[in-house]
Amino acid sequence: MGYSVVKRSIIKGRRDKIWNWRCRWSIVTIAAIALIFYNAVANIWLLHPTACPVISTASPSDPPSCEPCIDTVPNSAIDDDPIAKLDLRLGRWDGSRSYRLFDYAAVGELYSEVSSNSKVCLATQSSIERLHELLRIAAHWTGPISVAVFVAGDELRLLRAFTTWLFRCQPEIYSRVALHIATPAERPGVHGVVPSWARDCRSKPLPPGERRADTVAWRARHPYPQNHMRNQARKNCHTSYVFLVDVDIVPSKGMAASLDKFLTTAPKCSLCAYVVPTYELDKRVATFPSSKSELLRLSRNKLAIPFHRKVFIYNQYASNFSRWEASGGNETSETHISHNVTNFELLYEPFYVAPDTVPAHDERFLGYGFTRNTQVYEMFLIGYQFRVLSPIFTIHWGLQARRNRPLWREKQNEKNRKHFETFKRELFARYRRDPLHLLKRPQQKKT
Ligand SMILES: *[C@@H]1O[C@H](CO)[C@@H](O)[C@H](O)[C@H]1NC(C)=O
Ligand SMILES: *[C@@H]1O[C@H](CO)[C@@H](O)[C@H](O)[C@H]1NC(C)=O
Ligand SMILES: *[C@@H]1O[C@H](CO)[C@@H](O)[C@H](O)[C@H]1NC(C)=O
Numbered sequence: 001m002g003y004s005v006v007k008r009s010i011i012k013g014r015r016d017k018i019w020n021w022r023c024r025w026s027i028v029t030i031a032a033i034a035l036i037f038y039n040a041v042a043n044i045w046l047l048h049p050t051a052c053p054v055i056s057t058a059s060p061s062d063p064p065s066c067e068p069c070i071d072t073v074p075n076s077a078i079d080d081d082p083i084a085k086l087d088l089r090l091g092r093w094d095g096s097r098s099y100r101l102f103d104y105a106a107v108g109e110l111y112s113e114v115s116s117n118s119k120v121c122l123a124t125q126s127s128i129e130r131l132h133e134l135l136r137i138a139a140h141w142t143g144p145i146s147v148a149v150f151v152a153g154d155e156l157r158l159l160r161a162f163t164t165w166l167f168r169c170q171p172e173i174y175s176r177v178a179l180h181i182a183t184p185a186e187r188p189g190v191h192g193v194v195p196s197w198a199r200d201c202r203s204k205p206l207p208p209g210e211r212r213a214d215t216v217a218w219r220a221r222h223p224y225p226q227n228h229m230r231n232q233a234r235k236n237c238h239t240s241y242v243f244l245v246d247v248d249i250v251p252s253k254g255m256a257a258s259l260d261k262f263l264t265t266a267p268k269c270s271l272c273a274y275v276v277p278t279y280e281l282d283k284r285v286a287t288f289p290s291s292k293s294e295l296l297r298l299s300r301n302k303l304a305i306p307f308h309r310k311v312f313i314y315n316q317y318a319s320n321f322s323r324w325e326a327s328g329g330n331e332t333s334e335t336h337i338s339h340n341v342t343n344f345e346l347l348y349e350p351f352y353v354a355p356d357t358v359p360a361h362d363e364r365f366l367g368y369g370f371t372r373n374t375q376v377y378e379m380f381l382i383g384y385q386f387r388v389l390s391p392i393f394t395i396h397w398g399l400q401a402r403r404n405r406p407l408w409r410e411k412q413n414e415k416n417r418k419h420f421e422t423f424k425r426e427l428f429a430r431y432r433r434d435p436l437h438l439l440k441r442p443q444q445k446k447t
Helices: 003-047 067-072 111-116 128-140 155-169 171-175 213-221 226-235 255-265 292-300 321-325 373-382 407-431
Strands: 099-107 120-127 145-150 177-184 241-244 249-251 272-275 278-281 304-306 336-340 352-354 385-390 394-397
Touching: 099 155, 099 226, 120 128, 120 226, 120 255, 128 145, 128 155, 128 171, 128 249, 145 226, 155 171, 155 177, 171 177, 177 226, 226 241, 241 255, 278 292, 292 304, 321 336, 321 385, 373 407
Parallel strands: 120 145, 120 241, 145 177, 272 385, 278 394
Antiparallel strands: 099 177, 241 352, 249 394, 272 352, 278 304, 336 385
């Protein structure tokens, strides 16, 4: 669906809604005014058949058409703060009864339509302080987007503000987004007052420093339930395929349309996962690489490197970037399979496109460490093949260095590492396979 077509149909949809609402009331009001006026005129006419100094501000001659009402409709008639109506006592509980989950807290008017016309839905999750990064994804991804947002305490009012801002200022994006919420039982979201930037399209949404200090402190002491959020975002996608990414991973331009085309013609493969390579880009690079050739040029100049190569090399190593780069970018612009992953290894965690029948993300892993690679490993045990796509790619803005990792993150990682021992025993029992000999292997120390 073209951008302008989408925009036009949103505007039309909203106009129809407002029109219906206004129209109903206008007709009633006009009829009432007309009746009163008629009565008054009739009385005066009957009592004083000569002079007729009627002073009336109401105009009985208003045409019964409702078209002109649109420009004068008060803002409150448009529902630009859908989350305000959320009953915070009604979310469904997660397995540990620690979080309440609200699906479709806000949903764009074209989300279901765009979903039925697309092959791939982009699923992502975010905390409130990184949610602005969604705009970078949405600027490139033209298909449906399912996003789960974590809010604690007064962060909810900021999410409401962001939703209102998106509705008013980026209607094309809002129209194809479904937004879900997860909130902790221990510190549930509270409605509060929506800041004024919500209705000001000249402001940037979600300026830092708006959260209460006690909320910030609470958040710092508690892990972010990323796998809950991933599952919530995934399970609310309605396309045949899901592309799950972290909110700071930006797809290359035109990816949604290109994937649609590829998946329409790709041979059926129920156990295939299509890997989209991810690069880290130096922040000094001003513009998003417009093509694979440009990305490879940046890579040759060390301004782009495979994601996590420095921080955690296993993350993408099995994708085999040297094979991906071998073409030098001299290849078709249509999405195609570059090569298969042949050396799967533990802790591999690519971003991939697959039907959402892949295993869920284990929600016992909280915070950082082992959250995605355990899910990918389970896919490998089931027998999924990973096929690397080209020339599409994704970008993480900013090169990562190990020293940037805070201590709390290492602590969460340690906790999850212990849980990983349980997890791999469970997998072995379930699938009766241990192709990487994990049960005999000493713990992987480096993450
Ligand atoms: C990458 O591909 C090359 C062949 O093109 C192969 O020699 C190498 O082993 C592969 N590496 C990985 C990690 O798969
Ligand atoms: C690109 O590939 C085509 C076909 O494989 C080849 O004919 C052409 O010379 C290549 N161009 C460059 C710049 O390598
Ligand atoms: C990937 O593997 C499949 C099945 O094992 C094979 O049919 C296909 O040709 C391979 N693709 C590439 C690009 O090597």
